[in-house]
Structure formats: structure tokens, C-alpha cells
Amino acid sequence: MARLNPVFVCGSCGGETLKWQGQCPLCGDWNSLEQRTSARAARPAAAAAVGAGLKPASHAPATGERLESGHGELDRVLGGGIVAGSVILLGGEPGIGKSTLFLQVAAHVGATRPVVYASGEESVAQVQLRAQRLGLTAASLSVVCETDLPAILALAGDKNAALLIIDSIQTLQSGLAGAGAGAITQLRECTADLVRYAKTTGCAVVIVGHVTKEGAIAGPRLLEHLVDSVLYFQSEAGSRYRIVRATKNRFGAVNELGFFAMTGTGLKEVKNPGAIFLARAPEPAAGSIVTVTREGGRPLLIELQALVDRMRFGAPRRIAQGLDANRLAMLLAAANRHAQVALQEHDVFVNVVGGIEIGETAADMPVIIALASSLADRVVPASLVAFGEIGLTGEVRPVAYGDERLREACAQGFKVAIVPRDNAPRRAPEGLRVVPVGRISEALEAALGPRSGEG
Ligand code: TYD
Ligand code: MG
Numbered sequence: 001m002a003r004l005n006p007v008f009v010c011g012s013c014g015g016e017t018l019k020w021q022g023q024c025p026l027c028g029d030w031n032s033l034e035q036r037t038s039a040r041a042a043r044p045a046a047a048a049a050v051g052a053g054l055k056p057a058s059h060a061p062a063t064g065e066r067l068e069s070g071h072g073e074l075d076r077v078l079g080g081g082i083v084a085g086s087v088i089l090l091g092g093e094p095g096i097g098k099s100t101l102f103l104q105v106a107a108h109v110g111a112t113r114p115v116v117y118a119s120g121e122e123s124v125a126q127v128q129l130r131a132q133r134l135g136l137t138a139a140s141l142s143v144v145c146e147t148d149l150p151a152i153l154a155l156a157g158d159k160n161a162a163l164l165i166i167d168s169i170q171t172l173q174s175g176l177a178g179a180g181a182g183a184i185t186q187l188r189e190c191t192a193d194l195v196r197y198a199k200t201t202g203c204a205v206v207i208v209g210h211v212t213k214e215g216a217i218a219g220p221r222l223l224e225h226l227v228d229s230v231l232y233f234q235s236e237a238g239s240r241y242r243i244v245r246a247t248k249n250r251f252g253a254v255n256e257l258g259f260f261a262m263t264g265t266g267l268k269e270v271k272n273p274g275a276i277f278l279a280r281a282p283e284p285a286a287g288s289i290v291t292v293t294r295e296g297g298r299p300l301l302i303e304l305q306a307l308v309d310r311m312r313f314g315a316p317r318r319i320a321q322g323l324d325a326n327r328l329a330m331l332l333a334a335a336n337r338h339a340q341v342a343l344q345e346h347d348v349f350v351n352v353v354g355g356i357e358i359g360e361t362a363a364d365m366p367v368i369i370a371l372a373s374s375l376a377d378r379v380v381p382a383s384l385v386a387f388g389e390i391g392l393t394g395e396v397r398p399v400a401y402g403d404e405r406l407r408e409a410c411a412q413g414f415k416v417a418i419v420p421r422d423n424a425p426r427r428a429p430e431g432l433r434v435v436p437v438g439r440i441s442e443a444l445e446a447a448l449g450p451r452s453g454e455g
Contacts, residue, residue, distance in 0.1 A: 008033040011184045014222040034184045070108025073269040077244050079252015085202040087195050091211045092233030098208045101267050102165050110141030113162035120147040120171030134266040149174045149190050161203050168208040191226045236355035257296030275301045275412045277354030284382040287374030291366040291387050292405035293358050299408035303353040306370035308346040322352025335368045338394025339440040361389035362399040369447045378448045383415035394440050398422035418446045
């Protein structure tokens with residue numbers, strides 16, 4: 001028989017090495033290697049144990065069918081609903097509303113199809129209390145407080161569940177490997193068993209996972225590559241709005257966003273999120289401007305803030321929150337060369353309000369306007385929006401969906417829009433004055449008025 005060497009598994013990348021090291025040789029993470037005790041050898045027997053007696057659930061939806069979650073926003077993110085036999089991993093910080101959302105989903109699906117909701121964190125009484133508070137009733141929803149995976153799978157099999165929700169993966173025990181709940185090996189074994197269960201029975205599985213300090217689901221890539229879809233639940237501190245984002249989706253697009261608001265009676269979807277991130281200060285302040293970005297296939301009005309401050313010592317700092325730092329560096333150079341916005345001796349901070357990440361170039365022009373506004377201490381009118389890409393030669397370039405952005409800005413009550421010349425519509429929306437610009441300098445003049453000499 002082959003001798004079994006201990007294998008060390010990296011908690012971050014899932015790579016394996018034969019000997020322990022302080023740093024994973026594959027991904028470079030420190031202290032992430034953990035010994036896996038001959039789980040390999042236990043594998044075939046374990047597979048038989050879990051796989052034994054599995055038959056396609058008769059109530060389970062046919063392959064390719066999608067279950068409606070009861071929340072259009074969530075269905076959108078998933079590409080049109082929960083695909084039968086798919087495995088979805090949902091990550092998010094504690095208290096953000098993962099259990100609330102999926103209890104609501106469980107109740108919705110459970111009205112017509114058998115659903116098992118396995119909670120390892122709350123007692124059945126607690127879950128029921130919450131369901132009562134949310135006014136949820138479901139004829140075929142089974143709530144269990146169970147952390148033993150084989151027992152959960154047996155129950156799901158018994159009930160012919162169409163949807164199985166695991167809350168959370170960190171509390172599960174597979175009963176196979178020697179490690180305790182939450183250990184890397186356990187996470188992997190449990191997830192692999194759940195995937196196998198989903199694929200053989202056609203039951204859709206939702207796995208709730210806590211995120212680490214760094215914001216990744218514990219044992220990040222390790223679990224992410226096993227499942228079909230990875231969703232993240234995010235919010236800004238103190239905000240009641242929640243965003244669901246797909247970072248991986250085998251059955252849909254990955255850049256869709258779903259918007260929810262946490263209310264006294266659970267999560268409600270926000271169907272028209274155009275302006276939910278606009279909570280501007282009552283007094284307009286220098287360095288702030290509103291732009292229309294397109295996130296998840298919809299126009300979204302977002303406030304950008306810039307602060308420039310004379311550098312005290314060392315190298316100037318460039319901090320971008322919600323924007324690509326390299327893009328910011330490029331914009332600073334373009335602003336300096338083509339509009340005399342000189343910030344070489346300044347610390348520069350740019351922030352996208354609302355915890356949104358802007359991944360498109362339409363925020364270029366407003367970022368430069370915000371920088372110039374902060375530098376000159378001149379206020380951009382509160383009723384003004386701007387969008388447009390900036391090229392290296394200082395030209396303002398058009399962006400996609402210009403008309404749609406203008407319509408949204410108009411619908412939200414904005415009065416003036418500074419846009420790339422090629423985005424200027426033949427007829428502007430009623431009540432919105434469109435100012436087409438071709439160069440950075442024109443954009444600055446349109447937003448801040450003529451330069452008064454200082455810089
Ligand atoms: P929860 O779903 O338990 O979060 P997670 O599972 O991600 O840890 O959400 C708990 C928070 O949501 C808690 O702070 C209270 C709040 N909440 C509401 O505001 N309204 C509600 O109807 C419910 C059920 C929870
Ligand atoms: Mg929870």
C-alpha cells in the first residue's frame with residue numbers, strides 16, 4: 001500500500017504541499033497552510049457514505065429549471081432565478097442580513113416546494129421567532145438546527161427538498177475528517193459533499209459563509225471554485241441599503257447588482273435604486289460632485305468626493321476608495337498636463353460614496369472636476385451631474401448609454417449635465433440642460449466657472 005504522506009493545504013488558494021512552511025509557495029499567503037490528515041484515504045468510503053441512497057428527488061425541479069426566489073433583485077443577480085441542482089455560496093459580514101434574506105427565500109420557495117433550512121447558528125425557536133416577525137409562513141419548509149452534514153443531507157433526501165439552505169458552512173461538521181467545524185479541511189469536505197448532493201439530486205443548495213477580516217469567504221478560493229455561483233452581500237456602515245453582487249456565476253452575468261433595504265420586517269428589494277446612494281450634505285461643499293455610473297445594468301447616481309491637501313512630508317499620497325488607483329494616477333497626470341490642475345505637492349483622496357466600486361471610465365471627468373473643486377475650494381452646483389471618459393491627450397471621450405444616464409439624472413431632478421460632446425443627445429430630456437464638452441479644461445469651466453488665476 002502506498003504510504004500516506006501528510007498533506008498541507010493552503011486556506012487561501014487550496015494548493016497542496018508536502019511539507020509545512022510559513023508561507024504558501026503557491027499564493028504567497030502567510031500562515032495559511034494546515035495539515036490535512038489522510039482525508040484522501042478516507043475519501044472513497046466517505047463518498048459512498050454520502051452518495052449512498054441518493055436518488056433524484058421527485059419534487060426537485062427538472063434540470064435547468066429555475067426557482068424564483070421571491071425577490072426579483074436576487075433573481076436578477078442569479079441570472080433569472082435559482083438553477084436546479086446549482087450550488088450558491090453567499091458571503092457577507094455578520095449581521096448584514098444573510099439569514100434574514102434566505103429565510104425569506106426559503107419561505108417563498110417553501111410555499112410550493114419542499115425546502116430544508118439548516119441552521120447551525122440559531123435554534124429552531126429563534127428561527128421561528130424571526131419567521132413570525134417577518135410574517136412568513138410556508139407549508140413545506142422544514143427548519144432544523146443541525147450541524148451534522150450527513151444528517152442534514154438525509155433529511156433533505158427524505159423531504160425530497162428542492163432547495164437546501166445551509167446557514168452557515170462554518171458551523172458544519174462532515175463527520176469524516178478529524179478536524180473541527182470551521183477548519184479548512186472540514187469546509188472543503190462539506191462543500192464538496194454538498195456539491196455532490198446537489199448534482200446527483202437536482203436539489204439547489206445555498207451555502208451561507210462568513211467572511212474574514214479581509215472580506216473574503218473563509219477559505220476563499222478554496223470554496224469558490226467548488227460552487228456554481230458566489231454572491232457577496234455588502235453594505236456601507238450604518239446604511240440600511242444592501243447590495244448583492246455576483247463575483248462568479250455559471251448561469252448568468254457577473255456584473256449584475258441587486259439592491260435591498262433592511263426594514264423592520266426584513267429585507268425589501270429596491271426596484272428603482274437610481275438615487276439611493278445620494279445622501280448629500282445639505283450645504284454643497286467643495287470637492288463633491290454627482291456622476292451617473294452604470295452598475296449592474298442600471299444607471300445609478302453616485303456622489304464622488306475628492307480632498308486635496310498640501311503634502312506635509314515624504315511622497316504625496318494618492319488614496320482611492322471605490323476607484324482604481326492606477327486610473328486615478330492617470331487622471332492626475334492628465335489634469336496636470338491639460339488643465340493645469342497641479343497636485344504634485346498635494347495628498348489626494350478620492351472616495352466613492354455608498355461603498356460602490358466604479359469599474360468604468362465614465363467617472364473620469366467627474367473625478368477631475370472634484371479634484372479641481374477641492375483644490376480651488378469652489379463648489380460644484382448641487383443640481384449638476386457629469387460623466388465622461390478622459391483620454392491621455394486631455395480629450396473628453398463618449399461613454400456607452402449616454403441617453404439612459406441623462407434620463408436617470410433628469411428623473412432624479414438634476415438640472416445640468418456636463419457630458420462628452422459625442423454623448424450630447426439631439427434633444428435633451430425635459431428640464432435638463434446638457435452641456436457638451438470636448439476637453440478637460442472646458443469641463444472644468446462648465447462645472448466651476450472661469451478660472452480666477454489661482455490653482
Ligand atoms: P441576520 O440575517 O441575522 O444577519 P446575518 O445572518 O448576515 O448575520 O440579520 C440580523 C440583522 O438584521 C440584525 O442586526 C437585525 C436586522 N433585522 C432587521 O433590521 N429587520 C428584520 O426584520 C430582521 C429579521 C433583522
Ligand atoms: Mg446569520
